[in-house]
Amino acid sequence: MINRKKWAVLFLLPGILLFAFVFLGSLVVLFTTSFTDWAIGRKITFVGLKNYIDLFTGDKTFIESVKNTAIWIGLQSTFHVFTGTVVALILAKNKWYSSPVRAIFFIPNVISSAALGMLFLCIMNPQYGLVNTLVTKISGNTFSQNWFMDPKTAFLSVTMTWLPYAGLVTILVMAEMSSISEDIYEAAKIDGASLFQTDIYVVLPLMKNIIGTSVVLAATSMLQKLDIIMMTTQGGPGSKTMNMPMYIYKTVFTNNNYGLANAQGVLLIILGVLALRIIRGLFKMDKKED
Amino acid sequence: MKKSLSKVIALVLALTMCASLVACGKQADSGKGEAVVTDTKTPAGDAKGGEPTEITYATFMVGSHASATAEAEVIDAFNKKYEGVYKVVVEELPSDDAFVDKMKILASSKTLPDVLIGKNGIRELAIENGQAVDIKPYLDADPEWKKFVGDDAIRYNSTEDGKLYSIANQRQLIGYFYNKEMFEAAGVTPAKTWDEWMENNEKLKNAGFTPLALMTGENAWTTNLWLAAMIGTDGQAGNDFMNSRYPVNYSTDSVIKGLTMLQKCLKDYTTPDAVGAIYANAANNFEQGNTAMIANGPWMCPDFTDETKSAPGFGDKVGVALYPENGLISQFEVGYILCTEGKSEAETAGAVEFLKFKTGEYAQSVFLEKAGVLPLTENIELSGDYRAANPLLAELIELSGDAAYTFENIDNTAYSAVVDETAVRYPELAYDECTPAEFADYISRAAELSK
Numbered sequence: 001m002i003n004r005k006k007w008a009v010l011f012l013l014p015g016i017l018l019f020a021f022v023f024l025g026s027l028v029v030l031f032t033t034s035f036t037d038w039a040i041g042r043k044i045t046f047v048g049l050k051n052y053i054d055l056f057t058g059d060k061t062f063i064e065s066v067k068n069t070a071i072w073i074g075l076q077s078t079f080h081v082f083t084g085t086v087v088a089l090i091l092a093k094n095k096w097y098s099s100p101v102r103a104i105f106f107i108p109n110v111i112s113s114a115a116l117g118m119l120f121l122c123i124m125n126p127q128y129g130l131v132n133t134l135v136t137k138i139s140g141n142t143f144s145q146n147w148f149m150d151p152k153t154a155f156l157s158v159t160m161t162w163l164p165y166a167g168l169v170t171i172l173v174m175a176e177m178s179s180i181s182e183d184i185y186e187a188a189k190i191d192g193a194s195l196f197q198t199d200i201y202v203v204l205p206l207m208k209n210i211i212g213t214s215v216v217l218a219a220t221s222m223l224q225k226l227d228i229i230m231m232t233t234q235g236g237p238g239s240k241t242m243n244m245p246m247y248i249y250k251t252v253f254t255n256n257n258y259g260l261a262n263a264q265g266v267l268l269i270i271l272g273v274l275a276l277r278i279i280r281g282l283f284k285m286d287k288k289e290d
Numbered sequence: 291m292k293k294s295l296s297k298v299i300a301l302v303l304a305l306t307m308c309a310s311l312v313a314c315g316k317q318a319d320s321g322k323g324e325a326v327v328t329d330t331k332t333p334a335g336d337a338k339g340g341e342p343t344e345i346t347y348a349t350f351m352v353g354s355h356a357s358a359t360a361e362a363e364v365i366d367a368f369n370k371k372y373e374g375v376y377k378v379v380v381e382e383l384p385s386d387d388a389f390v391d392k393m394k395i396l397a398s399s400k401t402l403p404d405v406l407i408g409k410n411g412i413r414e415l416a417i418e419n420g421q422a423v424d425i426k427p428y429l430d431a432d433p434e435w436k437k438f439v440g441d442d443a444i445r446y447n448s449t450e451d452g453k454l455y456s457i458a459n460q461r462q463l464i465g466y467f468y469n470k471e472m473f474e475a476a477g478v479t480p481a482k483t484w485d486e487w488m489e490n491n492e493k494l495k496n497a498g499f500t501p502l503a504l505m506t507g508e509n510a511w512t513t514n515l516w517l518a519a520m521i522g523t524d525g526q527a528g529n530d531f532m533n534s535r536y537p538v539n540y541s542t543d544s545v546i547k548g549l550t551m552l553q554k555c556l557k558d559y560t561t562p563d564a565v566g567a568i569y570a571n572a573a574n575n576f577e578q579g580n581t582a583m584i585a586n587g588p589w590m591c592p593d594f595t596d597e598t599k600s601a602p603g604f605g606d607k608v609g610v611a612l613y614p615e616n617g618l619i620s621q622f623e624v625g626y627i628l629c630t631e632g633k634s635e636a637e638t639a640g641a642v643e644f645l646k647f648k649t650g651e652y653a654q655s656v657f658l659e660k661a662g663v664l665p666l667t668e669n670i671e672l673s674g675d676y677r678a679a680n681p682l683l684a685e686l687i688e689l690s691g692d693a694a695y696t697f698e699n700i701d702n703t704a705y706s707a708v709v710d711e712t713a714v715r716y717p718e719l720a721y722d723e724c725t726p727a728e729f730a731d732y733i734s735r736a737a738e739l740s741k
Contacts, residue, residue: 040398041418127563149566149717237717238724253394254707255739256415
């Protein structure tokens with residue numbers, strides 16, 4: 001037994017060392033410097049909890065960035081995963097449209113975020129964008145809406161650049177569905193279950209783990225979302241589309257305040273860990289199958 | 291036996307994996323290290339059988355930038371002149387924003403290139419991180435170079451303790467351009483007061499024209515030029531404000547008055563895409579005859595006769611004017627910084643040579659001719675032929691003599707965080723989500739945080 005443990009430690013060691021070198025060291029630096037006043041050219045000084053207090057008491061933009069990040073995590077974990085799962089259930093029926101639709105639905109996932117941002121800037125351009133042109137053609141009246149810059153539509157417009165494109169979730173769920181034995185479908189059929197009932201009462205419960213994994217992936221993607229926001233709104237108008245990564249970026253490169261940015265980084269990690277705990281709890285992902 | 295053999299094989303595989311990772315890392319490192327050694331330690335022209343010393347340089351004057359042609363010509367000329375001795379390795383960044391962001395990232399790791407433009411707070415970061423060097427001793431040692439940089443430009447960028455961390459790349463006179471045909475059709479002439487200017491906007495709108503080419507994306511350049519003019523011509527207090535460095539209180543009468551006018555302009559007198567648009571959109575709107583006015587400097591003039599950018603014959607329709615109340619933005623740019631602290635003598639010598647070349651007589655002449663950029667001193671004369679070929683620039687220089695108020699623009703006087711804040715707050719101002727007074731508070735706060 002002891003011998004087996006030794007082997008386990010030996011094999012885990014390279015991974016642990018790499019993790020410690022790349023991530024753990026950075027995390028320690030991040031955490032310690034979050035209690036300092038640190039900017040290029042200034043001596044690092046310990047300021048205790050000042051950065052954290054400033055963020056929560058005097059920084060409305062930070063509060064809004066936390067709120068927006070939390071909303072986007074919520075939307076991505078629910079609507080996005082729901083969309084991907086529904087599409088997977090439809091495509092799994094192997095109809096004539098399954099293959100082309102699956103390929104088309106996955107396209108946004110293979111385009112780089114920067115290119116996607118540019119694409120949406122064109123599609124939603126207030127002067128010549130496709131969306132306004134379509135509305136103008138359909139309604140017959142000149143329609144001009146500045147989707148990304150009007151404070152009333154900015155949040156929704158940015159959200160729509162990623163929320164519906166759940167190709168990755170679809171692929172993951174379909175891969176898991178392919179492992180379900182035909183016997184189970186046949187048994188459901190013999191019991192008189194319709195296709196819809198089979199999906200709801202047989203397939204979906206079996207998909208619990210992969211849906212849980214998809215929710216984790218979807219939620220964590222929102223903790224890293226920066227590129228599309230940077231390409232489209234830069235967090236504006238005001239701070240309507242500001243999220244935590246974007247605000248960290250601005251705090252570093254516009255305000256040259258590394259201490260404050262690292263405090264935000266610590267809070268972002270805490271938010272991520274909390275979100276993961278909740279998701280794993282909801283899907284009982286830590287519980288061993290009997 | 292079989293079990294232990296499989297364990298040994300597994301162990302060997304694991305070790306091979308680790309070794310390959312380490313080897314990959316080493317390979318990359320050694321590659322990098324070698325380049326650095328070549329870059330920094332090699333005396334000019336005598337390493338590896340006379341390979342030239344490389345000088346790193348970053349620029350945003352590429353692609354469709356108004357100064358791209360002049361920039362390429364100057365760099366090529368330097369490489370040709372110093373062939374085999376120095377070679378400029380150029381990092382091209384396709385927009386001002388991309389340039390500023392990238393340079394700030396490099397500043398944080400003390401890896402700024404040898405020579406670069408220190409705009410939007412880059413110079414200050416380079417001074418703070420210790421990379422920027424005082425250029426004054428080099429300038430004092432070369433009277434010919436100093437003559438073409440000029441005392442005014444030197445004074446402009448000198449610090450209180452007499453150091454000079456940047457050399458301006460141009461003298462700027464910024465008024466605004468207008469479409470003479472549209473003005474004539476609407477029955478207006480360049481306004482003498484701001485009230486008249488607002489009336490002109492209304493008349494142009496009623497005549498079926500969009501008065502202003504504004505943009506609030508990037509650094510809100512054209513919009514902030516109008517704001518600077520509104521503040522800078524608002525009596526002595528406003529003028530003092532626009533001539534002061536890094537103000538922290540924007541909640542002044544002049545600023546709020548200017549923002550109130552701009553709010554109306556963003557709502558009623560500009561194109562639908564202005565809010566959130568980048569400079570190229572605003573320039574295109576003016577050059578394609580979609581708007582009647584754009585605030586900008588004379589470097590835009592070559593675009594008016596460039597048929598890939600403007601409609602044929604557009605150059606003849608453009609006039610230039612001072613801002614209402616005879617205001618004019620008159621300033622030097624932050625210009626080039628020299629980041630050679632800690633670098634080899636050869637690289638430093640090369641970078642200084644390149645800086646001299648870039649700010650010397652030849653480069654200033656090329657930029658004047660190809661990009662309409664005003665030289666730093668009158669030592670580079672604008673010939674009669676040049677004036678005849680560039681009537682707008684000549685007219686602006688002539689008009690500058692009538693300026694009652696001269697001041698700087700917001701990009702030069704404000705912290706870069708303030709400029710960024712204006713860009714994200716203008717949409718709120720345009721859509722009535724914040725008042726001019728609240729806008730002023732927001733930018734004051736941004737300034738306060740940057741102190």
